[in-house]
Amino acid sequence: MIDPVIVEAPPVATPLATRRAIQSYWSAAFSRLRRNRIGMASGALLLFFVLVALAAPLLARLITHTNYSSQDLANTFANPLSPGHILGTDDLGRDELTRLLFGAQVSMGIGFLAVSVSLAIGATVGLVAGYYGGLIDGVLMRFVDIILAIPSIFLFILMSILFKPNTVTLALIIASVGWGSIARLVRGEVLSVRTRDFMVATRALGARDVRLIVRHLLPNVLHVLIVFGSLYLGSVILIEAALDFLGLGINPPIPSWGNMLTNSETFFFHSRWLVIWPGVMIFLAVLAANLFGNAVRDAFDPRLRGE
Amino acid sequence: MPGPLLDVHDLKTQFFTPEGVVKAVDGVSFELNAGETLGIVGESGSGKSVTALSLMRLIPPPGRVVSGRVIYDGNDLTKLSESEMQGIRGESIAMIFQDPMTSLNPVFKVGWQVGEPLMLHRAESKAKAFTSAVSVLGKVGIPSPADRARDYPHHFSGGMRQRAMIAMGLTTTPKVLIADEPTTALDVTIQAQILELLRNVNREFGTATILITHNLGVVAGMCERVMVMYAGRIVESGPTEDVFAHPKHPYTWSLLRSIPRLDADRHEALKPIEGLPPDLIDLPPGCAFHPRCVFAIERCKRDTPVLNRVGETQLAACWVTQSGTELRDA
Numbered sequence: 001m002i003d004p005v006i007v008e009a010p011p012v013a014t015p016l017a018t019r020r021a022i023q024s025y026w027s028a029a030f031s032r033l034r035r036n037r038i039g040m041a042s043g044a045l046l047l048f049f050v051l052v053a054l055a056a057p058l059l060a061r062l063i064t065h066t067n068y069s070s071q072d073l074a075n076t077f078a079n080p081l082s083p084g085h086i087l088g089t090d091d092l093g094r095d096e097l098t099r100l101l102f103g104a105q106v107s108m109g110i111g112f113l114a115v116s117v118s119l120a121i122g123a124t125v126g127l128v129a130g131y132y133g134g135l136i137d138g139v140l141m142r143f144v145d146i147i148l149a150i151p152s153i154f155l156f157i158l159m160s161i162l163f164k165p166n167t168v169t170l171a172l173i174i175a176s177v178g179w180g181s182i183a184r185l186v187r188g189e190v191l192s193v194r195t196r197d198f199m200v201a202t203r204a205l206g207a208r209d210v211r212l213i214v215r216h217l218l219p220n221v222l223h224v225l226i227v228f229g230s231l232y233l234g235s236v237i238l239i240e241a242a243l244d245f246l247g248l249g250i251n252p253p254i255p256s257w258g259n260m261l262t263n264s265e266t267f268f269f270h271s272r273w274l275v276i277w278p279g280v281m282i283f284l285a286v287l288a289a290n291l292f293g294n295a296v297r298d299a300f301d302p303r304l305r306g307e
Numbered sequence: 308m309p310g311p312l313l314d315v316h317d318l319k320t321q322f323f324t325p326e327g328v329v330k331a332v333d334g335v336s337f338e339l340n341a342g343e344t345l346g347i348v349g350e351s352g353s354g355k356s357v358t359a360l361s362l363m364r365l366i367p368p369p370g371r372v373v374s375g376r377v378i379y380d381g382n383d384l385t386k387l388s389e390s391e392m393q394g395i396r397g398e399s400i401a402m403i404f405q406d407p408m409t410s411l412n413p414v415f416k417v418g419w420q421v422g423e424p425l426m427l428h429r430a431e432s433k434a435k436a437f438t439s440a441v442s443v444l445g446k447v448g449i450p451s452p453a454d455r456a457r458d459y460p461h462h463f464s465g466g467m468r469q470r471a472m473i474a475m476g477l478t479t480t481p482k483v484l485i486a487d488e489p490t491t492a493l494d495v496t497i498q499a500q501i502l503e504l505l506r507n508v509n510r511e512f513g514t515a516t517i518l519i520t521h522n523l524g525v526v527a528g529m530c531e532r533v534m535v536m537y538a539g540r541i542v543e544s545g546p547t548e549d550v551f552a553h554p555k556h557p558y559t560w561s562l563l564r565s566i567p568r569l570d571a572d573r574h575e576a577l578k579p580i581e582g583l584p585p586d587l588i589d590l591p592p593g594c595a596f597h598p599r600c601v602f603a604i605e606r607c608k609r610d611t612p613v614l615n616r617v618g619e620t621q622l623a624a625c626w627v628t629q630s631g632t633e634l635r636d637a
Binding site: 024025133134196197198200201202203204205206207208211216219220 | 363365367368390393394395396397398401402404405406409410411412413414415416423424427428459472475
C-alpha cells in the first residue's frame with residue numbers, strides 16, 4: 001500500500017453532520033415510485049394476484065372447500081352467492097371461484113416466467129451484440145429481425161402445435177418471441193454506453209470482457225430492463241389469455257382465465273357471470289400490470305426525469 | 308545500469324477506414340526510464356493519444372498496431388496474449404483519461420471504483436479494496452475521503468473526479484502512469500492543482516509518467532524530457548529546457564512562436580503556423596511538415612527525414628537542421 005502523504009487534505013468547510021443524505025440513482029427511483037399513488041395501488045393489486053395464485057390450493061381448501069375439477073352435475077349453472085358457491089358454478093357444476101383462483105396461477109405464473117426468460121435472453125443477446133459489435137452484432141441482430149418479422153400469433157400457433165403447452169412450455173413459447181424487442185432495446189442502450197470513456201478507463205484498469213459486460217454495462221442498462229419488463233407483463237398476460245381462448249394454450253380441465261372464457265361463451269345468454277368473472281380478472285390483471293409498468297417507467301427512465 | 312523501463316521501437320498504428328488507411332502512428336520510437344517524466348506534445352490528430360492507447364493495447368477497431376515493439380520488463384507488450392495484457396493494464400501501467408466527467412461509471416460509488424484495480428489485480432475483497440481506496444483518495448487530496456468514497460461520481464466536481472481517476476491509477480502503485488490530457492477538461496486553477504498532484508506522485512512513488520498534452524506550458528512545468536509529434540511521427544525530442552530554448556525542428560520552433568509569452572513585447576502579434584495539419588490518409592511526400600515549413604528546401608519534398616542527433620542533447624527529424632542550419636526569424 002501507499003504510505004507517504006502526497007497532499008494535505010484541505011480543511012473541511014462545512015460540518016459533516018449537515019451533509020445531505022446520499023441518494024443513489026436506485027434509491028431515488030424507488031422513492032419516486034413510492035410517491036406514485038396509482039402506481040403503488042396497481043402494484044398492490046398485482047401483488048394480490050400473485051399471492052392469490054401462490055395460495056390457491058390453500059384458499060380452495062379453507063374457503064371454497066372444493067377443488068377446481070370436482071364436478072357436481074346436480075348443481076350446474078348455480079347463481080352467484082348460492083350456498084357453497086360464492087361466484088356460482090359452471091356447466092359441469094364446478095365452483096367458479098376455485099377455478100378463478102387456480103386461473104390466477106396460470107396467468108401470473110406464465111406472466112412472470114415469460115417476462116423473466118425474455119429479459120434474461122434479451123439482455124444477454126443485447127449486451128453481447130452491442131458490446132462486441134461487428135459480425136457478432138450483425139448475426140444476432142439479423143436473427144432478431146427475422147423473429148420480429150414473422151407475425152407472432154403465427155409463431156405461437158406453430159409452436160403450440162409442436163410442443164404440448166403446459167405452464168412452463170407456454171411461458172417459453174411466449175418468451176421465445178418476446179426477447180427480440182428487449183435485445184434490440186438493450187443493444188441500442190449498450191451502443192451509447194460503451195462509447196463512454198469509463199468503458200475504456202475500466203479496460204485500462206485491466207478488466208476482462210465478462211467483467212466489463214456484467215459489472216459495468218449491465219447496471220447501466222438495467223433501467224431499460226426494469227421498464228420494459230414491467231410494461232411487458234401486461235402484454236404477456238393478454239397473449240396467454242388469447243392463446244388459451246383459442247385453445248392453443250392451457251387446455252381444460254386445468255382452468256385458466258382464457259379457457260374459462262372459451263368454455264362459457266356458449267352459455268352467455270343464460271349464465272352471463274361465467275363470462276364476466278374471467279373477463280374481469282383478465283381486465284384487472286392487465287390494467288394493474290400496465291399502470292404499474294407506467295409508474296415504474298416514470299420512476300426509472302432517466303430520460304423522463306425533471307418533468 | 309539497467310535498461311529503460313519502457314522501450315518503444317518503430318511503433319506503427321493504423322486505422323483501416325472505408326476512406327483509406329489512416330497512419331495515426333507512423334514509426335514512433337522512444338524510451339522511458341524509471342521515475343522519469345516524459346511529455347508528448349502535438350496538435351489534435353498528431354498521434355499522441357493513439358501512441359498511448361497503443362502501448363496499452365486499447366486501440367479500438369478499425370485500428371490496429373501493425374508493427375513495432377513495446378518492451379516492458381523484458382516482454383514485448385504487442386505480442387502478449389489478451390489475458391497477459393490484462394495483468395499489465397492497471398497493475399504495471401495505469402492510464403488517466405482526458406475527460407474526468409465521463410471516465411467514472413455513473414452507477415457506482417467512487418470508492419468502489421477507485422478500489423476496483425485492487426479487486427482485479429490483488430484479489431482484494433470489496434470491503435478491503437474500499438478501505439484502501441479511502442486511504443488513496445485521502446492521499447490525492449479529497450477532503451473527508453471516508454465520506455466522499457460513498458458518493459457517486461455526479462456528486463464530485465471535475466477536479467475531484469480527476470483526483471479520483473488519479474487515485475484509481477495509483478492504488479496498485481504502477482511503474483508507469485500515462486496521463487492523456489489530464490487537465491484539458493479542467494479550468495486553469497484546477498489544472499495547476501492536478502499537475503502539482505502528478506508531480507508529487509512522480510516524486511513520492513517514483514512512478515514514471517508520460518504526460519500527453521497539446522499545452523506547451525504544462526510540459527514546461529512538469530516534464531524532464533519532451534517529444535514533439537507531428538502527423539504520427541516524432542519530429543523532435545530532448546530535454547525540455549533545451550527543446551524550448553533551442554528548438555531543432557521548424558515545427559517546434561513555429562509552435563513556440565505561436566504561444567503568448569510573458570516576456571514578449573506587449574503588442575507583438577502571435578505568429579500562427581500557416582496552413583492546416585496534413586490528411587493522415589494522404590500524407591505529403593517527403594517531410595509531412597514541408598508544405599507549412601518556412602525553412603523547407605528541395606530535399607524536404609522528396610525524402611522523409613529520420614530522427615537524428617542535432618546539437619548535443621536533442622534529436623530532430625529535419626533535413627534543414629541536420630545539415631547545420633540554425634532556425635531564425637526570416
